[in-house]
Amino acid sequence: MSKPELLYGERVPADFGQPGNPLNFGDRSTVELTEVEIFYSLFELPMDVAIARLPKSLHPSIPAVMATNFWHGREGPFGEFNLATVALACRTGIKPRHLIIGSWCDNPAAAQFFRERYGFNCQAAAIQCRESFERVVGRIVVDDKTILETVGTEFLPIVSGGGSVKYSPPLNLTVIDGQAMLAQFEAGYSFKRVLRGSANNPIFNAREIGDDAIQPTTPIAGTLAVCDVHLLPVRFQVDLTVPAEAGGASKIGGK
Amino acid sequence: MKFGLFFELSTPRPFTTETQRMVFENAIEQTVLADELGFASAWCVEHHFLEEYSHSSCPDMFLTALARETKHIRLGFGIGTCVPAMHSPIRWAEKAAFLDMLSNGRVEFGTGRSSTWNELGGFQANVDETKRTWDEYCRVIPKMWTEERFSHQGTYFNMPERCVLPKPVQDPHPPLWVAVTAPGTELDAADRGMGAIILSISDVERVVPRINEYRERIKTCEPVGSFVNNQLAIANWMFCHEDKDYATEKGYELVAEFGYMAGQTVEISEAYPANNYSAIGLLGTLRPDPNAPGDKKEPPASGLCFGDPAHLITTIKRWEEAGVDQIIFMVQAREHLPQAEVLASMRLFASEVMPHFIDAGASEVRRA
Numbered sequence: 001m002s003k004p005e006l007l008y009g010e011r012v013p014a015d016f017g018q019p020g021n022p023l024n025f026g027d028r029s030t031v032e033l034t035e036v037e038i039f040y041s042l043f044e045l046p047m048d049v050a051i052a053r054l055p056k057s058l059h060p061s062i063p064a065v066m067a068t069n070f071w072h073g074r075e076g077p078f079g080e081f082n083l084a085t086v087a088l089a090c091r092t093g094i095k096p097r098h099l100i101i102g103s104w105c106d107n108p109a110a111a112q113f114f115r116e117r118y119g120f121n122c123q124a125a126a127i128q129c130r131e132s133f134e135r136v137v138g139r140i141v142v143d144d145k146t147i148l149e150t151v152g153t154e155f156l157p158i159v160s161g162g163g164s165v166k167y168s169p170p171l172n173l174t175v176i177d178g179q180a181m182l183a184q185f186e187a188g189y190s191f192k193r194v195l196r197g198s199a200n201n202p203i204f205n206a207r208e209i210g211d212d213a214i215q216p217t218t219p220i221a222g223t224l225a226v227c228d229v230h231l232l233p234v235r236f237q238v239d240l241t242v243p244a245e246a247g248g249a250s251k252i253g254g255k
Numbered sequence: 256m257k258f259g260l261f262f263e264l265s266t267p268r269p270f271t272t273e274t275q276r277m278v279f280e281n282a283i284e285q286t287v288l289a290d291e292l293g294f295a296s297a298w299c300v301e302h303h304f305l306e307e308y309s310h311s312s313c314p315d316m317f318l319t320a321l322a323r324e325t326k327h328i329r330l331g332f333g334i335g336t337c338v339p340a341m342h343s344p345i346r347w348a349e350k351a352a353f354l355d356m357l358s359n360g361r362v363e364f365g366t367g368r369s370s371t372w373n374e375l376g377g378f379q380a381n382v383d384e385t386k387r388t389w390d391e392y393c394r395v396i397p398k399m400w401t402e403e404r405f406s407h408q409g410t411y412f413n414m415p416e417r418c419v420l421p422k423p424v425q426d427p428h429p430p431l432w433v434a435v436t437a438p439g440t441e442l443d444a445a446d447r448g449m450g451a452i453i454l455s456i457s458d459v460e461r462v463v464p465r466i467n468e469y470r471e472r473i474k475t476c477e478p479v480g481s482f483v484n485n486q487l488a489i490a491n492w493m494f495c496h497e498d499k500d501y502a503t504e505k506g507y508e509l510v511a512e513f514g515y516m517a518g519q520t521v522e523i524s525e526a527y528p529a530n531n532y533s534a535i536g537l538l539g540t541l542r543p544d545p546n547a548p549g550d551k552k553e554p555p556a557s558g559l560c561f562g563d564p565a566h567l568i569t570t571i572k573r574w575e576e577a578g579v580d581q582i583i584f585m586v587q588a589r590e591h592l593p594q595a596e597v598l599a600s601m602r603l604f605a606s607e608v609m610p611h612f613i614d615a616g617a618s619e620v621r622r623a
Contacts, residue, residue: 089521094517194528
């Protein structure tokens with residue numbers, strides 16, 4: 001029989017726009033952040049939307065999934081900071097990854113670090129990630145306008161299996177060796193507390209987030225974790241132009 | 256040692272009528288040959304919404320087709336999903352007994368609960384309760400087969416007194432099994448006196464402690480059925496060819512095809528952390544941990560059955576020594592291999608490998 005068709009993204013490289021600044025490979029140390037609160041929620045979205053937004057080097061997940069993610073760090077080299085991302089689930093080879101649609105940060109030093117080391121564009125924003133007795137709220141406010149609000153409720157502790165959350169590594173559009181590339185964020189997590197509940201988005205301004213067409217549909221789950229995060233150097237890249245069946249992630253040469 | 260086939264009915268895109276029918280018809284042809292060659296069993300999964308990976312949403316119907324095309328081979332549900340949003344336990348009791356009737360007593364009834372968001376989310380099932388619902392199903396289904404009239408007031412399932420029909424041919428009922436993906440589930444099987452089908456492809460050495468614990472634990476089980484089904488089966492891949500290198504190459508191509516298909520699904524452990532899904536499922540075992548830095552891949556499992564007959568004999572002897580009763584082979588993935596090569600591999604296996612193992616053919620159910 002003829003070679004079977006594969007399911008992968010259809011977005012051409014030119015549609016990704018200009019990547020940010022080149023990555024800085026100078027500092028290869030591991031950066032430790034202690035007791036970071038991570039509010040991470042997953043939602044389904046239409047498959048056609050996901051395929052139209054992924055490059056041909058990435059497979060979509062089935063069903064199509066997107067994530068909102070809020071980090072609240074209290075201690076570490078940048079002091080207190082909040083980092084928020086919106087991402088699209090994808091695969092290279094058999095490893096789950098998330099293509100970053102937009103990212104925001106409220107601490108200039110942290111923003112510079114995440115931008116230079118991992119390629120997050122880190123727009124300036126007021127970001128909240130707050131836990132109260134019966135809910136968690138993550139909020140991104142840009143120019144006094146809330147563009148995303150994710151609310152998690154009905155949380156239960158997750159204790160079995162080491163009480164962990166599987167975070168798919170984000171991929172950011174950046175420049176590596178003068179070429180537009182997706183760089184893979186690298187981190188390890190030591191979990192201290194994990195809760196899981198339901199999640200919804202009372203406010204989801206797709207246009208301001210960065211893509212008109214992205215709208216979450218079916219909520220999957222929201223999780224709140226407290227963990228020590230070990231920020232590792234970037235090691236892998238995904239070439240936008242290499243078809244999924246021929247490539248996947250590759251190691252960044254000599255870095 | 257007995258040998259079986261394991262069908263996912265994986266289907267390449269595009270999902271044309273021609274392609275889908277080819278997958279189903281090829282699997283039936285493989286089973287008919289397996290029946291002639293003396294394979295002991297054919298198992299069919301139940302999966303939903305798993306594009307390419309498995310189009311086997313109705314294993315009972317597939318097994319019924321096999322029943323009418325074969326004479327001896329046993330027919331296994333691998334597995335029937337014990338989740339209320341998908342099935343009532345009454346329907347499982349009816350379907351398995353119905354197939355037992357049409358196959359003249361050849362049913363093996365495997366149970367499980369699904370491990371993907373694709374399926375559980377698609378049916379809007381209560382993910383947190385699947386282990387408990389599975390447990391209740393395992394306890395009521397055998398009674399529906401053996402009691403003339405049955406009623407139940409349980410936690411997840413109630414029914415007034417009714418006669419569940421037909422009753423199975425096998426006396427007292429078909430053997431009960433549990434699909435085991437997460438380590439520890441084999442102990443759940445043992446505690447209930449059920450057979451364990453270990454689905455996570457693995458090294459022989461890594462499975463040995465689990466086998467030993469199962470055998471020890473089942474000695475003191477409280478069986479949910481009318482007898483103890485003290486059997487351990489393990490899923491595996493098989494491609495047998497006189498040219499060992501060619502067989503190995505093709506075998507790993509099958510694994511790669513499977514990995515591509517499995518990789519696109521959304522595991523429960525990835526999407527919906529839950530206390531009853533503490534370990535990754537079958538599909539997840541093929542992926543690197545998302546939280547693990549980099550792309551480090553696990554080395555290939557040592558117990559895969561790819562190679563020439565001599566290599567397969569050596570490998571299977573290791574499984575036999577480990578205490579496995581049955582190996583259930585996947586012989587195809589997304590129609591990657593031409594059907595003629597799959598059938599030739601099965602014939603070579605039957606002529607050169609199977610004679611080295613006693614009890615290789617279809618046999619009576621072992622009852623402890």
